[in-house]
Amino acid sequence: MASIYKALIITPKTPTRLEILNPGYLVVSKEGSIEEVTKRDPRRRYKNHRFVDHSDKLIIPGLVDSHNHLPQYAFAGIGGKELLSWLKTYTFPRETLFKDSTLATEAAKVFFKDLIKNGTTTTATYVTIHKGATEAAFMAAKKAKIRALIGKVMMDRRSPRALSEKTATSLAEAQELIDRWHDPEGRLQYILTPRFALSCSAELMEGVARLAREKNLPIQTHLSENLNEIAAVKKLFPKAQSYTDLYNRLGLLGSKTLMAHGVHLSPAELKLLKKTQTTIVHCPTSNRFLMSGTMPFRSYQKLGVKMALGSDVAGGYSLSLFNEMREAIESSKSLAVSTDGKSGAPMTLAEAVYLATLGGARAVGLGEKVGSLHKGKNADFLVIDYRRLSPMGADDYEKPEQILSRLIYRGGPEVITGVFIGGEKV
Structure with a gap:
């Protein structure tokens, strides 16, 4: 009406x-x-x-949550560990359960219902490696009437056996899901979702980049969240100059790519992200909850790096982007105090609102439609x-x-x- x-x-x-x-x-x-x-x-x-x-x-x-994990919602608020050990203890065992389509369906219904309850009208969401669970997520999002970019997680090495795919199968199943669900003019889109460099081969990431170019698709993954993660990537890909350089060499950077976290980035990496118009999704609650560090918002903002905001449930413990805006402002204040102001002025209310609305909409390619x-x-x-x-x-x-x-x-x-x-x- x-x-x-x-x-x-x-x-x-x-x-x-x-x-x-x-x-x-x-x-x-x-x-x-x-x-x-x-x-x-x-x-x-x-x-x-x-x-x-x-x-x-x-x-x-309406709010735009540019980074979250549907299967992890069940253990939101449970932590006490850093990223890599937390993944092994909680994330991977939980995601293994999503081979059960009934469990996956019920989890998806609750997840999208609670996103809307918290004021999120657009979301960029990771599921698991399971095609059936990803189908269930799309069906639940459609029923909830939310705008959603949803992706089947892709992992073809250094992963638990139950969550490891063959490279060709991962790419083929992504193609099948794209054909069925991707609708750039509608509310539901497919987003290619290689988990992170530690669980993806160069062949898989190159395949993702190729699909993204052919189908004009967005990509979401993780970047420089945790120091141990960064060290492991360096050891695994010694020829890359940096974590960001690795993704760039494999073709993953670009204006439709969401890089979650970006806590520990060098000036050269930031320059590369700006040049390619890649978005960093700031996840301040998760960064603190998993003891990853504090992203220097003002430094990135002054350099002109694109940014958005994500709850990162369940590294973040709440689906509320009001909580995330609050955490973003407060973490920037803490950084300003701890650096005697060298990190720059703290984030303002206006900047926090932008990241949670129009900044997020622009990051997911919907800035002309919502935000x-x-x-x-x-x-x-x-x-x-x-x-x-x-x-x-x-x-x-x-x-x-x-x-x-x-x-x-x-x-x-x-x-x-x-x-x-x-x-x-x-």
Whole structure:
């Protein structure tokens, strides 16, 4: 139904600036696209549109989680180990279970339901090596009506026997899933998903790069998350100048590639990432939870490296991107203190919102369709009851910047009263 929503509207305008309409009017067509966002009451011009008065609510764009792992959600919050030992103790045993299609189906239903509950309307998601589990994920995402880039994890060496594939089989099954599910004009897309260099042969990664070129597909993998991981990659691929150089030699870098973490990168690697327009997906909760380190956001931002934000469940312990925005800001503050300001100014509220919305949308190739509230885009948005954020209910702290700060620092699914994807409440 064509509708006009009146509310406080906050949307990213640039990577560092927000647009605030207080109040604003969001005009949504019956097809689910944004017809107009304005400060002037447009009801005379849209007489057949339903009017919804959310004068005491906040509307923001739907959130974009640019990195997460569906099978790991079951053990979110359980850690106490660094990356490589954590993978062996929790991740690989859990992912082995996804050969059971019934288990995989139920896990996918819960996962996408909870993503939406937390305000995520677009997601880039890893499944497991199992084709059946990946099919189940696509079916659950379709039913949930979420926008999703989903990939079958690819691993052909140095992996547990139950999670190791033959190179040709991995590539062939990816091709079959692409043919069935990839729809660049719809809500579901396939994203090629080699886990990381430690579990993938050069032949497999070259095959992924070739498929990506042939089909114009996005790629997601991990980069420089943990120092022990980096050392192991160097030992495994001694001819590469760096972890990033390895991926570049194999053809994996590019404007449609998501590199999760990127905590420990040299100036040469950052220059290469910028040159190829590759995105680093910042996962601050996971970086701290698994004791990987602190990504120097301001340094990367000053160099012009593309960035987005990811929950990295279950290295991250929550699917809430409000939590991730908070962690991103706070980790940048801690780094500024520990370096006596040499790391640069901490991340701002506006920058955190950008990473969780338009920055993520641009990273996954959907920046012209979602990520901000502007004319012509799909109407993916959240309705927030911001007075629930205050311990006192209605109070004197209701300037837009104060409301946004409270949302990031105190927000969760309990304050979200509506999640809309393509104009439809889901």
